[in-house]
Each structure stands twice: as C-alpha cells, then as structure tokens.
Amino acid sequence: MAEKYGISEAELNLIKVQAARRATMRQEFMKQKTHPWKHAAEAGYVFDPAIQKFMSMKVTQFDNFTPNKRTSLFGFGAIILPMFVYGYFVWKDRTDREKKIRSGELRYKDRMFKLA
Structure with missing residues (x-):
C-alpha cells in the first residue's frame, strides 16, 4: 500500500508516529495555554525550558567565545x-x-x- 506514495512501509509508519507525537504535543500545549489559572503568574505564556536554554545560549554566546x-x-x-x-x-x-x-x-x- 505504501509503495504507491513512493516510500516504504517502515517510512510510512515512522511518519505516522511522528504526526501522532506532534498532535499530542500540540494538544498538551493548547491545554496549558488555554488554562485560565495555571499561567497567570507568568504573564500568560507557557514556560518551555528548552526555549529558555536556547535564548540564554544566544545571549551569552559572545561571552563564551574563544578564538x-x-x-x-x-x-x-x-x-x-x-x-x-x-x-x-x-x-x-x-x-x-x-x-x-x-x-x-x-x-x-x-x-x-x-x-x-
């Protein structure tokens, strides 16, 4: 069945698993974003530690640069x-x-x- 799309069955299953993972993550984010009381103290946004680490790295990259x-x-x-x-x-x-x-x-x- 998957050969008509030009990909193998394993690749199709991998794509389906990734799409399901993205859907569950999107659903969890929307659940947290629309919760009226959970993020009232953080000015209404969902705190993501990975984004915070990335932003901190971008701010301090010139301080940590060694030629x-x-x-x-x-x-x-x-x-x-x-x-x-x-x-x-x-x-x-x-x-x-x-x-x-x-x-x-x-x-x-x-x-x-x-x-x-």
Missing part, C-alpha cells in the same frame, strides 16, 4: 578573502576598460557609461 585556528580561518575565508577577491575583479575590470578607452579600442558610442 582559535578554526574560527580565525572561518573569519578570514568568509569575510576578508571575498572582499579582496571582489576588489581584485572590480579593479581588473576597471583597468582593462580604461586601457581599451585610452588605446582607442572601445569607441565612445560603445561605452557603457557616457554623457550623450
């Missing part, structure tokens, strides 16, 4: 190197265009930026 070889190489490869490569290509394009203009290979009517 090492891996982070330095990542910073160099993700920030500094692309800037220099892009700058080189812009410089090369401009110098080649200027050289063609000054030597007369590129006519005025064929230029990209012109006044008339």
Whole structure:
C-alpha cells in the first residue's frame, strides 16, 4: 500500500508516529495555554525550558567565545578573502576598460557609461 506514495512501509509508519507525537504535543500545549489559572503568574505564556536554554545560549554566546585556528580561518575565508577577491575583479575590470578607452579600442558610442 505504501509503495504507491513512493516510500516504504517502515517510512510510512515512522511518519505516522511522528504526526501522532506532534498532535499530542500540540494538544498538551493548547491545554496549558488555554488554562485560565495555571499561567497567570507568568504573564500568560507557557514556560518551555528548552526555549529558555536556547535564548540564554544566544545571549551569552559572545561571552563564551574563544578564538582559535578554526574560527580565525572561518573569519578570514568568509569575510576578508571575498572582499579582496571582489576588489581584485572590480579593479581588473576597471583597468582593462580604461586601457581599451585610452588605446582607442572601445569607441565612445560603445561605452557603457557616457554623457550623450
């Protein structure tokens, strides 16, 4: 039966189990969220310890950062190197265009930026 969807029977059962787990978690959350007296002290929201740990981690990640070889190489490869490569290509394009203009290979009517 499950082969008509392009997945095996085990994968279909796994999907069904995950959907059932999500439904029970959603039902429990809605039960807690709509309880009129349970969360009155916490300004009406459901306290989730996992979300609190994640938010605390995001706030203190710069305090706990230690530079090492891996982070330095990542910073160099993700920030500094692309800037220099892009700058080189812009410089090369401009110098080649200027050289063609000054030597007369590129006519005025064929230029990209012109006044008339």
